Amino acid sequence: MAETKTINAVETTLEIVEALKNRQPAGVSTVAEAVSVPVSTAYMHLNTLRQQGYVVKEAGNYRLSLRFLExxxxxxxxxxxxxxxxxxxxxxxxxxxxxxxxxxxxxxxxxxxxxxxxxxxxxxxxxxxxxxxxxxxxxxxxxxxxxxxxxxxxxxxxxxxxxxxxxxxxxxxxxxxxxxxxxxxxxxxxxxxxxxxxxxxxxxxxxxxxxxxxxxxxxxxxxxxxxxxxxxxxxxxxxxxxxxxxxxxxxx
Amino acid sequence: MAETKTINAVETTLEIVEALKNRQPAGVSTVAEAVSVPVSTAYMHLNTLRQQGYVVKEAGNYRLSLRFLExxxxxxxxxxxxxxxxxxxxxxxxxxxxxxxxxxxxxxxxxxxxxxxxxxxxxxxxxxxxxxxxxxxxxxxxxxxxxxxxxxxxxxxxxxxxxxxxxxxxxxxxxxxxxxxxxxxxxxxxxxxxxxxxxxxxxxxxxxxxxxxxxxxxxxxxxxxxxxxxxxxxxxxxxxxxxxxxxxxxxx
DNA sequence: CTACTATTTTGACGAGATCAAAAAAGAGCA
DNA sequence: TGCTCTTTTTTGATCTCGTCAAAATAGTAG
Missing domain, CATH: 3.30.450.40 (GAF domain)
Structure with a gap:
């Protein structure tokens, strides 16, 4: 690809969203493995997404919220x-x-x-x-x-x-x-x-x-x-x- | 708020998404102003979102793609x-x-x-x-x-x-x-x-x-x-x- | 209670996000 | 067609903050 410069953290977040869409609901480690990042990184991303309302944590597992539908x-x-x-x-x-x-x-x-x-x-x-x-x-x-x-x-x-x-x-x-x-x-x-x-x-x-x-x-x-x-x-x-x-x- | 640590770049991107939702379609500078970041920053975010298919550029202006609906x-x-x-x-x-x-x-x-x-x-x-x-x-x-x-x-x-x-x-x-x-x-x-x-x-x-x-x-x-x-x-x-x-x- | 697994927190390093400023591209207008 | 003004895109330097390994904590099963 190598188009113009992009922001890595944003790409990771969007990859996490994509991964979550396919294997919902999932725990931190599952997500981390799916997008090949350390669990701590996945954790921070999921946390950010959750605080912004794009991801919901239910019974310890994460899933995409209905904000996407909105x-x-x-x-x-x-x-x-x-x-x-x-x-x-x-x-x-x-x-x-x-x-x-x-x-x-x-x-x-x-x-x-x-x-x-x-x-x-x-x-x-x-x-x-x-x-x-x-x-x-x-x-x-x-x-x-x-x-x-x-x-x-x-x-x-x-x-x-x-x-x-x-x-x-x-x-x-x-x-x-x-x-x-x-x-x-x-x-x-x-x-x-x-x-x-x-x-x-x-x-x-x-x-x-x-x-x-x-x-x-x-x-x-x-x-x-x-x-x-x-x-x-x-x-x-x-x-x-x-x-x-x-x-x-x-x-x- | 001051909950747990979050990733700033991700927050900015999500704010841009939110801003775009309300004033679609919009140019880089409009978005930049809406979320209070330099145009160059808004530009990079929009570019990343576009390359990942979450934002679409039509006639020089950006709007959210239908990926959200998906x-x-x-x-x-x-x-x-x-x-x-x-x-x-x-x-x-x-x-x-x-x-x-x-x-x-x-x-x-x-x-x-x-x-x-x-x-x-x-x-x-x-x-x-x-x-x-x-x-x-x-x-x-x-x-x-x-x-x-x-x-x-x-x-x-x-x-x-x-x-x-x-x-x-x-x-x-x-x-x-x-x-x-x-x-x-x-x-x-x-x-x-x-x-x-x-x-x-x-x-x-x-x-x-x-x-x-x-x-x-x-x-x-x-x-x-x-x-x-x-x-x-x-x-x-x-x-x-x-x-x-x-x-x-x-x-x- | 113990062993194991998964989640959350911590802290140090250096990649890379951010910003101002410059360059390029467009949009009016005469 | 040029000229001015506006908006977008690129550049490069600074130092923040995203990343990662490792430690701490919580959760689960036996």
């Missing part, structure tokens, strides 16, 4: 299109009974900004805020297809095209062709490219300058998501996309 | 009762058409863990993860009432009893009486104590050891939330509470 919730709320998105995704869930969601691109990945599950919903339990590769989800591909070419290249360079299932597209040329098809069709499909048995369909959401701001989509079991149903979902999604775009411009 | 979402998902809570709160929204939510106590405050808005919902736009005083929301009071006495004292000592509206309870004795009433009635009411014109009702959710794990509640416009309707909501809430408690024990 910050995340605040960031999300500050996006001017969030309220509109929430309304329309809820509507979508109501209309389809499936899992509906809205994602944006950040740091070259797709991040789930909002998600809502209908009564008949079948799918995986994706937590809000999850980062994933853009190329193996319908939400991601819908966004990727509408990014400038040079950004697409950069993102592929940075994150690569790893596979998550046998169906994930791992070849760059193949992906670019697919993105082209998505642009022309107006929607992206994830056919078990991320999770076996799960299909998804998503459409891009653009702003007044035709720049991509995110994507709305629906996901569910492959069995139910046949050609006929997918076409129907495309119509519903297109309508919602339209409502979001119009309401967003209005509030701009 | 961590918050992960923490939430790791709570073993979360899935159950989400299902039941969704149900609640569906049944009542109002705003429904689930909160837990952390660091002496009430934190909104999940929230869902029905079709006829009227209320304020509370972001997920929001921390608020326990004494001025129905969700908070339902929890507070079921905490051990010494913890109640500690929390009041630490956070005080400030007022948010003319109706907020600011007297300790009065609050303790109210908490007693809540324990006996089995529900807590917020009658415009937090926001003018908004009424809320919440019931506690306990685990197998009768320890409080959170509270479920519904909120809406004072006009609609009359005595009759409140009684009806109490029944619905009680049923949901029961379902959450049973399903939670089952998965334990």
């Amino acid at each position: 910050h995340g919730g605040a960031v999300r709320q500050q996006l001017d299109f969030f309220t509109v998105v929430k309304d329309e995704v809820n509507q979508l869930t109501y209309l389809t009974g499936e899992i509906a969601g809205f994602a944006v691109e950040e740091q070259g990945q797709r991040v789930v900004l909002y998600r809502s599950e209908g009564s008949g919903a079948v799918g995986d339990q994706i937590p809000i805020g999850e980062y994933a590769h853009l190329h193996w989800t319908s939400l991601g591909k819908a966004i990727l297809a509408h990014l400038p070419t040079e950004r697409i290249d950069k993102i592929i360079d940075r994150h690569g095209l790893p596979a998550n299932t046998p169906r994930t597209i791992t070849d760059k040329e193949e992906l670019l062709t697919e993105l082209d098809a998505i642009r022309r069709a107006g929607y992206a499909v994830d056919d078990a490219e991320r999770r076996r048995g799960i299909r998804g369909i998503a459409v891009p959401v653009l702003d007044a300058d035709e720049e991509i701001i995110g994507s709305v989509g629906v996901a569910g079991p492959k069995m139910r998501f046949g050609e006929r149903y997918m076409a129907e979902l495309f119509d519903t999604l297109s309508e919602k996309r339209n409502v979001i775009e119009v309401r967003n411009e209005f509030y701009q | 961590h918050g979402g992960a923490v939430r998902q790791q709570l073993d009762f979360f899935t159950v809570v989400k299902d039941e709160v969704n149900q609640l929204t569906y049944l009542t058409g109002e705003i429904a939510g689930f909160a837990v106590e952390e660091q002496g405050q009430r934190v909104v863990l999940y929230r869902s808005e029905g079709s006829g919902a009227v209320g304020d736009q509370i972001p997920i993860g929001e921390y608020a005083h326990l004494h001025w929301t129905s969700l908070g009071k339902a929890i507070l009432a079921h905490l051990p006495t010494e913890r109640i004292d500690k929390i009041i000592d630490r956070h005080g009893l400030p007022a948010n509206t003319p109706r907020t309870i600011t007297d300790k004795e009065e609050l303790l009486t109210e908490l007693d009433a809540i324990r006996r009635a089995g529900y807590a009411v917020d009658d415009a104590e937090r926001r003018r014109g908004i009424r809320g009702i919440a019931v506690p959710v306990l685990d197998a050891d009768e320890e409080i794990i959170g509270s479920v509640g519904v909120a809406g416009p004072k006009m609609r939330f009359g005595e009759r309707y409140m009684a009806e909501l109490f029944d619905t809430l009680s049923e949901k509470r029961n379902v959450i408690e049973v399903r939670n024990e089952f998965y334990q």
Whole structure:
């Protein structure tokens, strides 16, 4: 890496946060080992994080506090299109009974900004805020297809095209062709490219300058998501996309 | 304060995060001024945070990334009762058409863990993860009432009893009486104590050891939330509470 | 009560965080 | 297109304070 200078203590703290996220709750020594620092150092960091309210100590063990949820919730709320998105995704869930969601691109990945599950919903339990590769989800591909070419290249360079299932597209040329098809069709499909048995369909959401701001989509079991149903979902999604775009411009 | 030793650089970084949350997006100098450090220091911190993906630079200005949402979402998902809570709160929204939510106590405050808005919902736009005083929301009071006495004292000592509206309870004795009433009635009411014109009702959710794990509640416009309707909501809430408690024990 | 493990405190060393100041990059403006 | 002013980024020197090993304390299991 060797980018510009960074502050070591801050890096350590953030590594501790990351480590804690994966092995919660944990004691000082566990954390120390995970980030390869002396226990005393880990201790001081955990103490600092605790006093600032980012970490909580319960029964001698540390875990991340809900302050992260607070910050995340605040960031999300500050996006001017969030309220509109929430309304329309809820509507979508109501209309389809499936899992509906809205994602944006950040740091070259797709991040789930909002998600809502209908009564008949079948799918995986994706937590809000999850980062994933853009190329193996319908939400991601819908966004990727509408990014400038040079950004697409950069993102592929940075994150690569790893596979998550046998169906994930791992070849760059193949992906670019697919993105082209998505642009022309107006929607992206994830056919078990991320999770076996799960299909998804998503459409891009653009702003007044035709720049991509995110994507709305629906996901569910492959069995139910046949050609006929997918076409129907495309119509519903297109309508919602339209409502979001119009309401967003209005509030701009 | 002068508790145990803490790491200064980490504190500064967290202060920067906090500052950024409130005045996003912001430039280096704005941040530097907000936390009272030289611009060069703020610059290094922002750079470190950016390289670790916690801060994003857009058009020369910095803002918090969605990594916070990611961590918050992960923490939430790791709570073993979360899935159950989400299902039941969704149900609640569906049944009542109002705003429904689930909160837990952390660091002496009430934190909104999940929230869902029905079709006829009227209320304020509370972001997920929001921390608020326990004494001025129905969700908070339902929890507070079921905490051990010494913890109640500690929390009041630490956070005080400030007022948010003319109706907020600011007297300790009065609050303790109210908490007693809540324990006996089995529900807590917020009658415009937090926001003018908004009424809320919440019931506690306990685990197998009768320890409080959170509270479920519904909120809406004072006009609609009359005595009759409140009684009806109490029944619905009680049923949901029961379902959450049973399903939670089952998965334990 | 004893042995073991995990957490917390201590203190000394030297890496590196901080700061002022300089350099570079942007943003208006005529 | 230059010129001024503002903001960001880089630099380098000082000495704070983050780091670490080791000791002290607390916690746990037998």
